[in-house]
Amino acid sequence: MIIALTTDHAGFDALKELKVFLQDLGHECVDYGPTQFDADDDYPVYIFPAAHAVAEGTCQRAIIMGGSGQGEAMAANRVPGVRAALFYGPVTAKVAVDAEGTMSDDPYEIIKLSRQHNDANVLSLSGRFLSLDEMKYALKLWLDTPFSGAPRHIRRIDKLDSVSL
Amino acid sequence: MKIFIGADHNGYDLKATLVDYLKRGGYEVIDEGDAEKHPDDDFPQFAAKVVQAMATDPSSDVRGILITGGGQGMAMAANRFKGIRACVGWNQDTVRDARNDNDCNVLCIPARNLDFEQVVGILQTWLMTPFSGAPRYKRRIEMLDELGDLL
Numbered sequence: 426m427i428i429a430l431t432t433d434h435a436g437f438d439a440l441k442e443l444k445v446f447l448q449d450l451g452h453e454c455v456d457y458g459p460t461q462f463d464a465d466d467d468y469p470v471y472i473f474p475a476a477h478a479v480a481e482g483t484c485q486r487a488i489i490m491g492g493s494g495q496g497e498a499m500a501a502n503r504v505p506g507v508r509a510a511l512f513y514g515p516v517t518a519k520v521a522v523d524a525e526g527t528m529s530d531d532p533y534e535i536i537k538l539s540r541q542h543n544d545a546n547v548l549s550l551s552g553r554f555l556s557l558d559e560m561k562y563a564l565k566l567w568l569d570t571p572f573s574g575a576p577r578h579i580r581r582i583d584k585l586d587s588v589s590l
Numbered sequence: 591m592k593i594f595i596g597a598d599h600n601g602y603d604l605k606a607t608l609v610d611y612l613k614r615g616g617y618e619v620i621d622e623g624d625a626e627k628h629p630d631d632d633f634p635q636f637a638a639k640v641v642q643a644m645a646t647d648p649s650s651d652v653r654g655i656l657i658t659g660g661g662q663g664m665a666m667a668a669n670r671f672k673g674i675r676a677c678v679g680w681n682q683d684t685v686r687d688a689r690n691d692n693d694c695n696v697l698c699i700p701a702r703n704l705d706f707e708q709v710v711g712i713l714q715t716w717l718m719t720p721f722s723g724a725p726r727y728k729r730r731i732e733m734l735d736e737l738g739d740l741l
Contacts, residue, residue, distance in 0.1 A: 469733035493687040495677045501667050502669035510662045511678045518702045584634035585667050
């Protein structure tokens with residue numbers, strides 16, 4: 426896959442490691458910066474170009490990172506066609522995870538669900554809350570999990586970009 | 591503070607509980623639906639209803655709460671709209687950051703992953719944590735609504 430990568434200062438070091446990890450898995454990475462560490466840089470400057478690359482199809486996916494990952498996901502989701510999911514740690518669902526009543530004790534279930542249900546094409550990682558091993562595990566799982574294609578999920582995804590004020 | 595709340599079928603029960611809980615806490619809460627539990631309803635419509643209510647309300651401190659199973663889709667839907675800064679509320683640390691750094695005005699609650707005690711902790715943290723107002727955070731928030739159009 427062609428994957429856009431970007432972060433603000435909070436993910437600067439970790440993203441370099443993830444780039445190598447993704448390349449080792451056989452993916453092509455397009456680096457949207459920053460090229461130098463700047464503790465005062467502003468995430469929207471980096472996130473918007475990567476998000477647009479996904480929306481326009483230049484890249485199939487984007488991995489974005491920040492301190493909590495929340496602001497980065499906010500910025501990416503401003504762009505129609507982008508579906509940015511947030512991940513900041515393993516958590517186990519307490520009730521069934523789908524309409525069929527499937528139970529799961531997988532702490533990475535939310536990563537899979539973001540692909541199966543939301544067809545997420547951007548993953549926003551929390552640089553402060555995740556270890557590198559957690560990021561790598563989540564990344565590979567996220568890239569390997571297909572969208573379910575269920576009509577109800579397709580309908581909701583369509584509505585993401587068609588419901589207006 | 592005035593709070594608009596909405597949920598799909600996976601968040602319907604928790605929404606009813608939270609409307610009660612917030613009203614007892616003295617908050618003004620407006621339920622934007624769904625009014626009944628429809629297992630086949632689609633979350634983006636409730637995100638749009640809450641966002642629209644927020645955008646047209648003249649009050650100075652307006653917030654939104656959106657509830658689904660995982661919270662992710664609601665945040666995608668809400669963040670499509672300018673002026674909205676929706677976070678996914680997995681734990682207290684991250685909503686504290688979202689309020690302090692991002693002046694987050696919409697809380698998306700992943701009902702499936704939290705028990706009620708956790709929900710209350712996250713909700714209270716989100717309600718009580720002020721935006722820091724730091725110039726660098728203000729600058730980034732402005733960019734969220736301005737920069738997207740330029741690129």
